[in-house]
Amino acid sequence: MNQHDATALAAVRSAVGRDLAASSSQGLADLIRSEHLAYGETAIHELATAARHEIYGAGPLQRYLDDPQVTDVLVNGCDSVWIDRGRGLEPVPSGFASDDQLRALAVRLAAQAGSRLDDSSPTVDGRLPDGTRLHALLAPVSESPALISLRTLRQRAITLPELVASGTIPKQWEPVLRAIVDRRLNFLVSGATGTGKTTLLSALLSLVPTTQRIITIEESREIRPNHPHVIALETKKANVEGRGAIGQSELLRNALRMRPDRIVVGECRGGELAEMLSALNTGHEGGCGTIHANSACDVPARLHALGALSTMTPEAVTLQSAAAIDIVLHVRREPHPAWASTRYVAELALLEQVGGTLQVRPALTWHNRDELTAGPGYPELLERLK
Template sequence: MIDKFEGVTKQLRTLVLPELDIDTIEHLLADRTALIREISKTVQRISVERNLYLPSENTQLLSAAIADEILGVGPLRELMEDPTVSDILVNGPEKIFVERSGKLVKTNKRFIDNQQLTDIAKRLVNRVGRRIDESQPLVDARMSDGSRLNVVINPITLDGTSISIRKFSNVSRTLKDLVSWGAMNEQMANFLAIAVSCQANIIISGGTGSGKTTLLNALSRHINSDERVITLEDAAELKLQQEHVVRLETKMAGVESSGQVTMRDLMINTLRMRPDRIIVGECRGGETFEMLQAMNTGHDGSMTTLHANSPRDAVARLENMVMMAGLNLPLDAIRRNISSAVNLLIQASRLHDGSRKITHITEIMGLENDIIVLQDIFSFKISDSVNGKVQGSFFTPGLSTRSNIYSRAKMHSKDNYLKQVFG
């Protein structure tokens, strides 16, 4: 909107919304063009009645903004429909950022004011069956299309309502896709496919936006079709292709602070559901203990993700999360549990140029002097940066004959395939 008419625009929006005929609007929800035309009539009528002058171009912009507001996401509509956008981040009415190809950029989109932004945020939250107000000023939820939604309003936010949307992709990526993007090489992809099919227990580690869930989805394609898989998530993002999949999702407490179902609740119940494999979208707390117990008691091939910056940090994070279960286990017992449960740590990283790489595929070899021994099977070595783009190569020392992955491959009669991977 042109600044000269900003005050009139705000005033008209406030006057137009209550004047719109609900029945007429509901019949036009499937036709955005017709909806804008109907809203424009109301804008023009009120402009004349209230003697509020607005140029025809601005009238169209306001009508389109109100239509998009009614349809759900306001000025974010085009960004939601843009396949190149992976994240939408709103920091108040005039600061809307998106992530494209791993890089954050500011857009020219804006809300009319913070009231419009807050109204749209509340409408988004209401549509997913949740509530947001001053007594409950933040919400994390899943939108109808699968996108993750986080909303924070006053009094917690100081510069206007905040909306964060991690867009849901309908396309399920494969390891071949990750190879074509340069996230890993073909040798790594073949190794991981064999490891998953041989029921290795895998932890994917990485920072926010590093591609952990994308990798988890790609790995899940190599789960055998005759296995019963149960997935546990805070917000459902996994897209498994197998037929025998049970999807579970945590639940926040209701209005009366009741009915909450935590990840640990789901994890404990899952063990009673006769799973072959358990896939946890992300381990954050005490449920990690139950996850490791499951890996140690016949649920081979289970997988999860966690936030950490390196394989060694991932081990430390696992130790800390087991302690959060409140079982007062000694550290050496926790380390024995981890070393016997987890086979592979995969480190996903987003580099400074926005590219995503699998920087380590690391095997847990066991315990020595109460220290968990790690051995890199693959790693990414950065060599240079050219025109802001990271240059480097993937390296492997080969697979040790002491490797648990080699033993698993032999047990599943796939050791010859593994030998072919490493030449």
């Protein structure tokens, strides 16, 4: 953005403050004409678009959020912006004229998310009105004046055949995943941040019969299956007085009273693990959720760590997890120039109790998207899918 554009946008912002009717695209164009801020319809249209993005959208980042292929927009500084179009991170022009403009955008986006971002509260995690997930930090927490991470919200659920076509799932596994949903097995999707856990979960929930009611519980809604009967519950943060917070554990208790057919916990983070395991052990079949783990084999350790946060003993975690969770689906993210997608399902494993300990038994493995192998748990997997 050059100095002339910045000056014009500042004039538009000032004029909008005097004319609230200018919030629409046409209203902004009319205001620009009346203020003589640009001449020629092309220049007026470009300035109106830039002004709308600057005042009501994500400023210079809005063009990337409008790209349907972009999943993440990451701002490391005034002159360092990266996006992910599904093939790994790539640098793009930032469009920021100064550090002050970047910081001002971070503060404004936080306000849109209903949060406060300033020197006394330099971190924010929230959701923008269009569903985009926002995380932002201000100096001195970060070396940069501001860091912004945006994760776009998919307008529709990616289907299972689309995941197969993109190379996320091997074609041979599609019938297995369909059977997991049809047989109402409880499962966890594990993986690191950004590996596509929510995308896979939404695709599988889209296979649930329309006669069943799905209740999702998340901090910020991201699971959006193509299904006519989805009830989405979101946690609520405390207000400035420290009151009114509603966590996942409370939402899960309420969900049990809402006649659910499938209960979905967007991410197990701690105290809600006890309620989730309890729900899955009381006849609510077909439940699922996501969990952060480095591999399927690491899921038991992760469950024990989360159980400790909810005051569960290791023995209780082992007994309840083995009884509640049937299968672990592990997803990875590995960029490769020959792959259409960097994300793929690497393992299907059974979760079970062996000799008093919680373990996973590999059933199917996709080694680096090359070799498909059946593990020691494959015969038992076939038995569970009958």
